[in-house]
Amino acid sequence: MVVKKSFFKWVAAVIALMLLFNLPGGCTARIKGVFKDTLTPVQRIFIKTGQSLKEGVDAVRGFGGLLEKNSRLSEEVIYLQAQLVERENLEQENRHLQNQLDFYNRQKHTLISCQVTARTISGWWQSLRLDKGRADGVDANRAVISPDGLVGRTDEVSAFTAEVLLLSDPSCKVSARVSRTGSFGLVTGRGVNAQGYPVARMQFIHKDAPVHTGDAVVTSGLGGVFPKDVLIGYIESVGTEEAGLYQYADIIPKAVTELMDVVFVSSERENTEAEE
Amino acid sequence: MSRRFITLLLAGGAMLQTVLKPWGAFGGLEMPFLTGLVICIALHADYKRVLYAAVLAGLLHDAFCPAPLGLSIPFFIALATVINWIRDEIFGDLPATYIVLGAVAGIFETFYYAVVFSLCGLRPVPPGLLALRLVGGIIAGAVVVPLIALTVLHLRHLTLRSRRRLT
Numbered sequence: 001m002v003v004k005k006s007f008f009k010w011v012a013a014v015i016a017l018m019l020l021f022n023l024p025g026g027c028t029a030r031i032k033g034v035f036k037d038t039l040t041p042v043q044r045i046f047i048k049t050g051q052s053l054k055e056g057v058d059a060v061r062g063f064g065g066l067l068e069k070n071s072r073l074s075e076e077v078i079y080l081q082a083q084l085v086e087r088e089n090l091e092q093e094n095r096h097l098q099n100q101l102d103f104y105n106r107q108k109h110t111l112i113s114c115q116v117t118a119r120t121i122s123g124w125w126q127s128l129r130l131d132k133g134r135a136d137g138v139d140a141n142r143a144v145i146s147p148d149g150l151v152g153r154t155d156e157v158s159a160f161t162a163e164v165l166l167l168s169d170p171s172c173k174v175s176a177r178v179s180r181t182g183s184f185g186l187v188t189g190r191g192v193n194a195q196g197y198p199v200a201r202m203q204f205i206h207k208d209a210p211v212h213t214g215d216a217v218v219t220s221g222l223g224g225v226f227p228k229d230v231l232i233g234y235i236e237s238v239g240t241e242e243a244g245l246y247q248y249a250d251i252i253p254k255a256v257t258e259l260m261d262v263v264f265v266s267s268e269r270e271n272t273e274a275e276e
Numbered sequence: 277m278s279r280r281f282i283t284l285l286l287a288g289g290a291m292l293q294t295v296l297k298p299w300g301a302f303g304g305l306e307m308p309f310l311t312g313l314v315i316c317i318a319l320h321a322d323y324k325r326v327l328y329a330a331v332l333a334g335l336l337h338d339a340f341c342p343a344p345l346g347l348s349i350p351f352f353i354a355l356a357t358v359i360n361w362i363r364d365e366i367f368g369d370l371p372a373t374y375i376v377l378g379a380v381a382g383i384f385e386t387f388y389y390a391v392v393f394s395l396c397g398l399r400p401v402p403p404g405l406l407a408l409r410l411v412g413g414i415i416a417g418a419v420v421v422p423l424i425a426l427t428v429l430h431l432r433h434l435t436l437r438s439r440r441r442l443t
Contacts, residue, residue, distance in 0.1 A: 020346035028345045035339035043291050050295070118294035122341040122408075123304035124389055124399055129294070129340075157344055163342060170400055172340075191405070192304045 001101040015241075033158025036129065040161050044117050044131060049246065081158055100262065111145070111264035115161070125134040126169035126189060126256075129156065130162045130263065138162045141225055143266040149231035149255035150174065150219060162265065167232065168198030175223050176202055176232055178249075179216040181243050183209035187217065187232055187251065198256040200233065205247040211238050217251055227266060231255070277321040281435065282329045285428060289313045302412025303332035309419070310337055311381050313423035314352050315374070319425075320432075330356040343398065351388045355381055361391040369429070371422045378421025392427030 023031075100113075101219040114130035132138050134157055144164045153164040165172045168189040176187045185202040193199050205211055214234045221228025233253040240247050289309040298304040310333045317329040334349030359377065366373060386409045393399035 017346055017349060020349070021344060023345065031335075031345060032339045033343055035336060039287060039291055043295065046291060059412045075351060092351065118291075118340070120294065121295065122307040122337065122343065122389070123298040126340050129302075165342065191342070192298075196299075196304075260318070 024219045029156055029158065032156060033161070036158050037133075038160040040117055040129070040131065044115070047117060047221055060200070099147050103264075110267045112136060112267055113264055114138070116261050116263060117161070120163075122136050126172075126191060127152075127167040128164050128166065130154075130164060130265070132265070133158045133160045133162050135159050137267055138265050139267070140240070142228070142262050143219075143226045145227075145230055145266065149233065150226065150253070151255045153225060154265060157276045164263070166198065167200055168192065168234070168258050174211045174226055174232065175220045176217050177217050177220045178202075178205070178209070178211055178235070181209055181211060183211060184220055185217075189249075189253075198253055200251045202235070202251055203241075203246065205249060207240065207245060207247055209247065211235065211247060211249055213237060215249075217249070232264075277317060277325060277432065279325060279328060281403075281432070282317055282321070282325060283332065285313050285317070285431075286310065286329060286332050286336055289424075290333075290340060294340050299412055301418065302408050302416070305412040305416055307407055307420055308378070308382060308385065308413075308416055310422065311355070311385055312378065312421040313428065315359055315377050315381060315421055316354050316425045316428045319363050319373075319409040320429075323360055326356045326360045344357065344396075347392060351385065354388075355384065365409075371426075374422035374425045375418045378417030378419070379414045380417070381421070382415075382417030383410060385417075386410050386413040408426060 107162050112132060114132045114136075117131045118129045120127040120129075130138070130144075138154060138157055140154050140157045140162075142154045144153060150167055152164045152169070152172055154162045155165045156163040167174065168191060168238065169189070170189050170191065172189045174187045175184070177184045183205050185205040187200050187202045190199045190201050202217055213235055217232045217235060219226040219228060219230045219232060231254060233251040233255075234250050235249040237250045238247060239249075283438070290311070293306055293309040296307050298306050313330055314333050318326045330352040331349055332351045334346065337343075337348040337352070338345045366377075386406070390401045390406050390409075394401050
């Protein structure tokens with residue numbers, strides 16, 4: 001009797017699991033959204049605290065280095081050095097923000113600036129999470145860009161968070177062209193290399209196209225998801241596919257490699273502040 | 277271990293796992309915090325709570341990645357059930373227990389996801405990547421799981437002590 005009871009329990013559990021697997025997309029997204037929206041604010045606090053700690057440790061390290069090198073220098077010199085470093089940091093931050101503003105003003109579509117709050121929990125996926133969602137106008141399947149170029153596209157969007165599929169993820173595909181020659185191709189993510197850097201490959205390049213290492217690859221604008229002429233990265237190596245019909249080029253996606261804390265999600269609305 | 281304690285532990289573990297950078301040298305391997313917590317709970321709680329922890333860990337794992345919801349639940353249930361089942365034979369609150377369980381769980385986790393992703397056509401799993409992740413899974417499991425166990429047991433000890441002081 002006990003065996004029968006536990007057997008039924010397991011059958012019920014398997015049925016529940018099957019139902020969970022087959023829930024409609026919207027329902028799954030809502031359940032996932034509840035988890036994400038609940039934990040993201042706490043996560044944001046964690047990240048901010050971590051950043052402050054890192055800055056503090058960096059500052060202490062800097063002082064330590066200076067003290068070792070200039071042990072004879074007076075406290076006043078150290079103080080002035082620290083002020084200089086602080087000023088340089090401010091200048092750098094200013095340049096960084098100016099770049100972001102210039103980049104924003106150049107765009108034809110309105111860009112929504114988002115903070116990166118977390119990475120994916122599983123290393124099988126190349127994705128990250130942003131702190132803005134439907135409530136801020138972020139939609140699914142929109143381009144995510146930074147001043148360094150294309151980062152990826154939004155995937156699952158909840159009320160207050162958005163999952164971004166990075167350019168290096170195998171399921172992120174972008175229609176692209178080589179900037180110098182105009183040759184078209186399809187960029188597909190290939191995960192990370194042994195050094196931990198994200199990699200992507202441009203496929204289906206015409207076999208006679210003169211493509212070289214160092215050529216810039218940009219979005220073609222075909223397909224409607226990604227805006228035209230956004231930098232994807234630079235070609236690292238070129239090869240010919242086994243059948244010999246096409247060439248392929250391995251790319252280092254610049255914006256993914258140098259990923260910053262702030263990225264922009266392209267929205268459908270036109271940017272009224274855009275520079276001519 | 278109370279359900280509230282388990283919930284807080286798993287939520288904290290999930291957050292930590294999403295904040296830390298994946299291990300690039302081993303195919304972007306994540307630090308197995310959730311796996312470590314489930315192992316620790318399976319060794320110290322009754323089966324009902326172990327099942328609760330396994331289901332919650334699976335839901336949290338899938339909520340924070342683009343995988344379909346529920347995909348990780350069978351893995352966590354199988355892991356927790358097996359460990360809970362054999363814990364009287366293997367259990368000794370020693371680092372060696374956690375090192376071995378962590379390494380074995382690392383292999384099992386990598387295999388499970390490789391098979392599921394291949395069968396569902398969700399991810400390409402080249403043999404090179406699988407081998408890298410297997411090696412990484414063993415190392416990460418053997419290093420991270422004992423540390424997690426140490427932290428959890430310390431936290432549990434602290435909460436029990438403060439509860440005793442209050443009563």
